[in-house]
Amino acid sequence: AAKAAGRGRYRRFTADLDTNAHKRRSIEVDLHNAVKNGEFELYFQPLFNLAKNRFSAFEALIRWNHPKKGLVSPVDFIPVAEDTGLIVPIGEWVLKEACRQAATWPEDIRVAVNFSTVQFAQSGLVNMVFQTLATSGLAPDRLEIEITESLFLENTGSVREVLHGLKNVGVRIALDDFGTGFSSLSYLRKFPFDKIKIDRSFIIELLQEDEAGAVVKAITDLAAALHMETTAEGVEEPEQVEALRAFGCTTLQGYLFSKPIPASEAAKLVNGEAAAELRA
Numbered sequence: 614a615a616k617a618a619g620r621g622r623y624r625r626f627t628a629d630l631d632t633n634a635h636k637r638r639s640i641e642v643d644l645h646n647a648v649k650n651g652e653f654e655l656y657f658q659p660l661f662n663l664a665k666n667r668f669s670a671f672e673a674l675i676r677w678n679h680p681k682k683g684l685v686s687p688v689d690f691i692p693v694a695e696d697t698g699l700i701v702p703i704g705e706w707v708l709k710e711a712c713r714q715a716a717t718w719p720e721d722i723r724v725a726v727n728f729s730t731v732q733f734a735q736s737g738l739v740n741m742v743f744q745t746l747a748t749s750g751l752a753p754d755r756l757e758i759e760i761t762e763s764l765f766l767e768n769t770g771s772v773r774e775v776l777h778g779l780k781n782v783g784v785r786i787a788l789d790d791f792g793t794g795f796s797s798l799s800y801l802r803k804f805p806f807d808k809i810k811i812d813r814s815f816i817i818e819l820l821q822e823d824e825a826g827a828v829v830k831a832i833t834d835l836a837a838a839l840h841m842e843t844t845a846e847g848v849e850e851p852e853q854v855e856a857l858r859a860f861g862c863t864t865l866q867g868y869l870f871s872k873p874i875p876a877s878e879a880a881k882l883v884n885g886e887a888a889a890e891l892r893a
């Protein structure tokens with residue numbers, strides 16, 4: 614009986630592999646068309662600044678409106694885009710569109726854009742960012758580029774050169790999903806980060822485990838000592854806000870404030886706030 618059950622498990626396992634491989638292959642084919650036909654859209658999620666008591670930035674998050682499947686999550690297609698190299702044209706489109714939208718917002722609102730590690734292998738990256746900013750008219754310090762710790766698995770010499778090149782253009786650099794990778798504290802001193810984004814997993818634990826607070830506080834203290842800002846990702850509960858405020862976290866992001874929203878709604882949100890301030 615045990616043997617039969619084992620065989621059943623094995624069959625299920627190989628069947629899963631088949632569907633996964635099939636799923637991936639179909640995403641790959643469709644992704645080429647998506648780039649050609651412009652099936653992507655950017656959503657924007659606001660970041661709440663605790664000191665200013667208002668939204669101070671939006672993170673651009675890509676959405677794929679698949680003609681048959683509907684909305685496909687970036688979690689499902691970004692890895693495929695990275696493996697196929699399609700992340701390069703997709704990333705360029707994301708940056709252009711994010712800058713174009715941000716240029717219509719009030720000047721004290723920034724835009725954050727996720728960059729894949731694969732994009733850093735492109736020799737013209739710094740120049741592409743420079744050109745895109747120039748074309749959109751967006752001030753460089755209104756753009757924050759989000760990278761992840763996986764970047765440090767790459768050749769650190771050239772990664773460092775590109776990061777410094779981006780700093781020279783005048784953009785900000787944020788370290789995304791901090792604490793989930795193979796974080797080495799030495800990177801925090803070697804690279805010119807403006808911000809650390811504390812991963813959602815730590816924020817969830819904040820209300821569940823006593824020690825989670827100690828980790829989050831240690832990260833915010835360290836960031837402050839290195840003159841870096843901190844954003845807490847995935848804030849969903851009011852109790853988390855009070856804890857994060859006490860720790861000295863600079864900005865908060867999460868469903869408690871807003872889910873990612875279409876560009877038109879983001880523009881309404883910030884322009885509406887600006888209008889309210891003018892009236893006051």
Ligand code: C2E
Binds near residue numbers: 673675688847867
């Ligand atoms: P990320 O950069 O860490 O973005 C934050 C993700 O957390 C977003 O998922 C956002 O919708 C989600 N999130 C925000 N607040 C909450 C919350 O309170 N609760 C929960 N459960 N989730 C929350 P999304 O939009 O599905 O994106 C997933 C990931 O895909 C991103 O993680 C990023 O790594 C990648 N991604 C998205 N857009 C792009 C892009 O334009 N370029 C690249 N290279 N990667 C992207």
Ligand code: MG
Binds near residue numbers: 672727759789
């Ligand atoms: Mg991000």
Ligand code: MG
Binds near residue numbers: 789790810846
């Ligand atoms: Mg993140």
Ligand code: MG
Binds near residue numbers: 813846
């Ligand atoms: Mg995250």
